[in-house]
Amino acid sequence: MQPLKIYNTLSREKELFQPINAPHVGMYVCGPTVYNYVHLGNVRTFTTFDTLYRYLTYIGYKVRYVRNITDVGHLVGDGDEGEDKVGKMAKLEKLEPMEIVQRYTNDFHKVLEQFNLLPPSIEPSATGHIVEQIQTTQTLIEKGLAYESNGSVYFDIAKYNEQGGEYGKLSGRIIEDLLTETRDLDGVGEKRNPLDFALWKKASPEHIMRWPSPWGDGFPGWHLECTCMSTKYLGETFDLHGGGMDLKFPHHECEIAQAKGTYGIDPVRYWMHSNMLTVNGQKMSKSLGNSFLPSELFAGSHPLLEQAYSPMTVRFFMLQSQYRSTLDFSNDALKAAQKGYLRLINGLRIMKGLEYVSEEGVDIEEKHVAEIQKGVQGCYDGLNDDLNTAVAIAGLFNLVKKINQLYTGQLKSSQIGEETFKLLKDTFIGLIEEVLGLHEEKNSNIDAFASGMLELYREYKEARQYDKVDQIRTYFKSNGLVIKDMKTRIDWAYEE
């Protein structure tokens, strides 16, 4: 097993990753609230944890990866007042809330598939776990850590801290500071303390999304679903919990409080937070209006874009930085990433086609062997150092040089020996495809390619070089295409 180090937000240090029940790993990532299309910033977070999931699996762990869908409880605007995000969109578009949920869940899945993200092991939804959320709320009331107020239930932070709760530990907040800085719009009188957060909210008469509960009709608070679903599927304490940096407070802080309040122990061993994607130095977010939709990126149809960029180019671009750094999005950076990606993929194509050839009288040259070993080790060192994909990619580029040398004959495979050749091939292909999740994007521009061939076909036919003509027909046929040789024009079609 590789010695993987992970930066734990809780300790603010890189720690050696040691799962509770190796080789099993429990990993939870906060998924999207499905009230709108996912933008590129969202994708960065999910790509980070997809890569982690892939790497853990690659080095031999059996990972149960849970990523939720939040389809209720997330409110518009500040505080615990305001409309439900999904409910609001439903009203605006005159649709059932579940239609909104379905539409944007579908979009989410489609986008992640385009970026070659693996589906999680379990993808639970908040509305599917209302019962669990009511139960947890009830437990917290019984333990004296929550109280009912006018049909809503709030988590009692003061009580929690009296019992050694350490609310604020994850995000480094100090309760007293939070209290003095609390905004006016909070605490509409229902809360004992402005910091208390909702576990269950009473539904006003016009509120669409509502469920019966011991406290009347209502809906669960935003943070509760993650606590219920993570502990249900991964246990009261599990290995990894990930999410965007902006969820650290209050969302993850509240998750800890709820779980620790309910079960008496810290729910998560390693907390991981990925940094933001920025545009011109500013966080990409829906509310700032500087967000890109993946579809706009693929089409190049956003005003800030000079051209279209493919999904793999963008994935590569994201992996070229470390997940805890902000990453700035710009045309120049994307263009450079596109070329870099193609260089890597050309290396991949070549590597797949290369086989070891043993030659008599050719000695192994230690210099080349050492360089390849160094490159391979560099890849693993990078990944093991808090998933530093940027360093891993640098290692891969060093290997590309060797692969190109083998390809052009500047280096013979017998000069590095069969063992090193195998190491090079296995590592290179495995890391690119299985860990980084990058693959060749086949050029599907068949029209332009075929029309060029048809032009040659026409010229050969005019010159009565029928052997060439037949050759081209055979070529088309072997690729599932037929040439349609009509009186007026020549065209191609798929062979039926």
Place this chain on the structure above:
RNA sequence: GGUCUUGUGGCCGAGUGGCUAGGCAGAGCUCUGCAAAAGCUUCUACAGCGGUUCGAAUCCGCUCGAGACCUCCA
């Protein structure tokens, strides 16, 4: 205002108390019918000012700039 992060060459982006990250762009060479690709070589760095140290871009302090969070957010 509070808490925290950050400032690397033309662009992006790693990293480390002393040893060339890498990609893109630029220059030269090799190869080549021409070109491309590829390989080799190479030019631009560590915001500013102090301090610690044999030695700091890397640690500390200050200044300046940028950003995030402080109950919308991945």
